[in-house]
Amino acid sequence: MLIHNITLFTNEPNRPLLHNYAVLIEGTRIAAVAPAPELLAQYPEIKRLDGQGRLLMPGLVNTHMHFYGLYARGMGMRQTAYNFHEILLYLWWALDKVLDDDATYYSALLPSINAVRKGVTSMIDHHASPNACDGSLDRIEDALTLLGVRGLLCYETSDRDGKAIRDAGLAENARFIRKCQAAKRANPDHLMDGMVGLHASFTLDDDSLEQAAATASGLERGCHIHMLEDFVDESETRRKYGRGVVERLHHFGILGNKSITAHGIFLDDAGRTMLKETDTIIVHQASSNMNNAVGRADVFALLAQGSLVGIGTDGMTADLRNEVRTGYLLHKHHLKDNNAGWGQFEQMTLQNNPAIFRRLTGQMVGQVSAGWLADLILLDYFPPTPLSEQNFWGHFLFGMIDSDVNTTIINGKVVMHDRQIAGIDENEIAAKSREAAQRVWKKYWS
Secondary structure, eight states, X not given: OEEEEEEEEOOOSSOOEEESEEEEEETTEEEEEEEHXXXXXXXXXXOEEEEEEEEEEEOEEEEEEOXXXXXXXXXXXXXXXXXXXXXXXXXXXXXXGGOOHHHHHHHHHHHHHHHHHHTEEEEXXXXXXXXXXXXXXXXXXXXXXXXXXXXXXXXXXXXXXXXXXXXXXXXXXXXHHHHHHHHHHHOTTOSEXXXXXXXXXXXXXXXXXXXXXXXXXXXXXXXXXEESSSHHHHHHHHHHHSSOHHHHHHHTTXXXXXXXEEEOTXXXXXXXXXXXXXXXXXXXXXHHHHHTTOOOOOHXXXXXXXXXXXXXXXXXXXXXXXXXXXXXXXXXXXXXXXXXXXXXXXXXXXXXXXXXXXXXXXXXXXXXXXXXXXXXXXXXXXXXXXXXXXXXXXXXXXXXXXXXXXXXXXXXXXXXXXXXXXXXXXHXXXXXXXXXXXXXXXXXXX
């Protein structure tokens, strides 16, 4: 397929924005990026997609998501929560216990549809369903595969429901990782991959961390864990285990260049240094942090020291673009600094998020260049003011974020075109999801 009549944002370091260029896709990969007249003359018979002057750019990456959070929408809570620990107790740890296989499937399918509509082509998810653990990652894989969305999945291991469920969580992670490794040996562009999921330090005993680290190391994968989202993580970890969170995770081998730590709001200088020295990934979720009233993560300090910091939505939405602008405005407002965050949010969104996915999966996403995977989005963005390499981020942050995605291509396949997703009946899917939600809510309230 040849995509032409576009403005092309390649996200390449040396030529990010190109005019009158075309993109040739062969199979799952980008075969050529060259002047449009050249490619059109060279491939006169090939299928063409006329962009009609739209903006073509790499698909976006969401580096920390909770699909199952969908079923909290409109549900309410058993009782009022006055702090983050109570939010966990009364909402999330009560909700995840009543999820079943169908709920897991539909809670992943609907956000995946929204992701496609919002230009997100790759997602890193963190799942929990203690009483429906076995095979739960397969159900999420089924949902993402139906849409053709790329996923890096894990199961949230924890001791809070006992050792048997802890063991089931570790086993689910290991099983799914091996499954993905076998699939990628047969097809390197396979959409799915896995890592070892962990809840948070204060809900994991020492032997659980030891086993998780051993599992991850043995499978050459990393861990995905919540870290210092609230100070309760630090205080309870010290009370139970006699160490601070970052020191403890480092001691047991959870940190490292293949691991994700989400949040990091209560990091101190020593913790930040340890994350840098171990080359551990940190993911920022501003909207969720504001919603839980837990504080602002100093991602600027982490970026300044050279840590790889990305942006996730933490189940609040599948729309990464909305999260980006919200986070950018939060930091400016909190710091009362009109210049805060401009370059940092551009770096996290356009460079770091795809770099995180590439590091953890080996899949070449995030750039429109020959040899890279054809994960592309076509935006209904027709700039009302001059668009250049120098002002692209300003157009993205205050224009492209609000633009509809016309076409989404993942792994060389057109998943959505003219805002239509072929083979998907969204009304029927939503109706089936409501049936699952009613069952889940009834259990939650009983």
